Amino acid sequence: MAKFINTRKAVSEIEDLIKNAGEKLILVSPYLKLSKDFKELLTYRNSKDKITTVIFGKQALNPDEMKFLQELRFVILKFNEDLHAKCYVNDDKMVITSLNLYAFSMANNKEMGVLIDKNDSVDKQLFEDAMKEVDYINQTSQRFDFGGPKIAHSNNPTENKTNNTKQTNNKSKKTGYCIRTGIEIPFNIDKPFSYDAFKKWNEFSDPNYPEKFCHFSGEPSNGETSANKPIMKKNWKKAHEIHGL
Incomplete structure (x- = not known):
C-alpha cells in the first residue's frame, strides 16, 4: 500500500525512480533547479536514448539550467503557468509530494509525501487514477521554447490572441x-x-x-x-x- 515518506526519503525515492525508469519518466515540479546528482541521473538516462518529460512552471529557468536541458536531446520540457502539483512517475512507481525538484528545497525544507507502487495490488487503482491526472497536465502544458516567447504574456488581450493565432498557424x-x-x-x-x-x-x-x-x-x-x-x-x-x- 502507499507509503509515507519524509524529505530525505522523498529525495532518495525520486532518485531511484529516475535511475530505474524504463520507457516512461515524467517529472512534474513547479520550481526547477536541479542538483548535481539529479543532473547526472538525467544525463545518464539521456545517454540511453530514453525520453524524459519535465513539466514546470512559476519561475523562469536560469541560463545554466537552460543550457543543461538544451543539451539533453531526449528531454521534453513543458511549461504550465498554473502548475502547483509535484509528482514524479516512471513505469511502476510514483511519488506525490510537497517537494519541488529544486536543490534548495531538497537540502533545507521540511517536506512529506507518499510513494505509490503500481505493482502492489492495493496501489494499482490509486496509481492509475493519479496517472490520469498526470496525463492531463502533460497534454494541457505547452512545449517550452528556450527562446522564451511562448511563455511571455502581454497585458493586451488582442496581442495575446494574435500571438496565439500565429503559433497555431505555424x-x-x-x-x-x-x-x-x-x-x-x-x-x-x-x-x-x-x-x-x-x-x-x-x-x-x-x-x-x-x-x-x-x-x-x-x-x-x-x-x-x-x-x-x-x-x-x-x-x-x-x-x-x-x-x-
Missing part, C-alpha cells in the same frame, strides 16, 4: 504522420495518432505498443515506434533540428 504547417496508419497529421510527438487511430489505441492505452510508422518521416518503422517513442531513433536528430524538440 504548428499546423508542420506535417507529421500517424504512427499506426501512416496518414499525414499535424506534427506533435504528444499526439502522434490520427483521431481514429487514437480511439483504437485508447482501448488499451499501451504507450509501448509497437506501431508501424515514424511520426517524423512517415516511413515504416517495423515496430520501432510507439506512443512513447513516435520517432525512429535514426530520425531523432533531424527532427530535433527541424522542430526544435
Whole structure:
C-alpha cells in the first residue's frame, strides 16, 4: 500500500525512480533547479536514448539550467503557468509530494509525501487514477521554447490572441504522420495518432505498443515506434533540428 515518506526519503525515492525508469519518466515540479546528482541521473538516462518529460512552471529557468536541458536531446520540457502539483512517475512507481525538484528545497525544507507502487495490488487503482491526472497536465502544458516567447504574456488581450493565432498557424504547417496508419497529421510527438487511430489505441492505452510508422518521416518503422517513442531513433536528430524538440 502507499507509503509515507519524509524529505530525505522523498529525495532518495525520486532518485531511484529516475535511475530505474524504463520507457516512461515524467517529472512534474513547479520550481526547477536541479542538483548535481539529479543532473547526472538525467544525463545518464539521456545517454540511453530514453525520453524524459519535465513539466514546470512559476519561475523562469536560469541560463545554466537552460543550457543543461538544451543539451539533453531526449528531454521534453513543458511549461504550465498554473502548475502547483509535484509528482514524479516512471513505469511502476510514483511519488506525490510537497517537494519541488529544486536543490534548495531538497537540502533545507521540511517536506512529506507518499510513494505509490503500481505493482502492489492495493496501489494499482490509486496509481492509475493519479496517472490520469498526470496525463492531463502533460497534454494541457505547452512545449517550452528556450527562446522564451511562448511563455511571455502581454497585458493586451488582442496581442495575446494574435500571438496565439500565429503559433497555431505555424504548428499546423508542420506535417507529421500517424504512427499506426501512416496518414499525414499535424506534427506533435504528444499526439502522434490520427483521431481514429487514437480511439483504437485508447482501448488499451499501451504507450509501448509497437506501431508501424515514424511520426517524423512517415516511413515504416517495423515496430520501432510507439506512443512513447513516435520517432525512429535514426530520425531523432533531424527532427530535433527541424522542430526544435
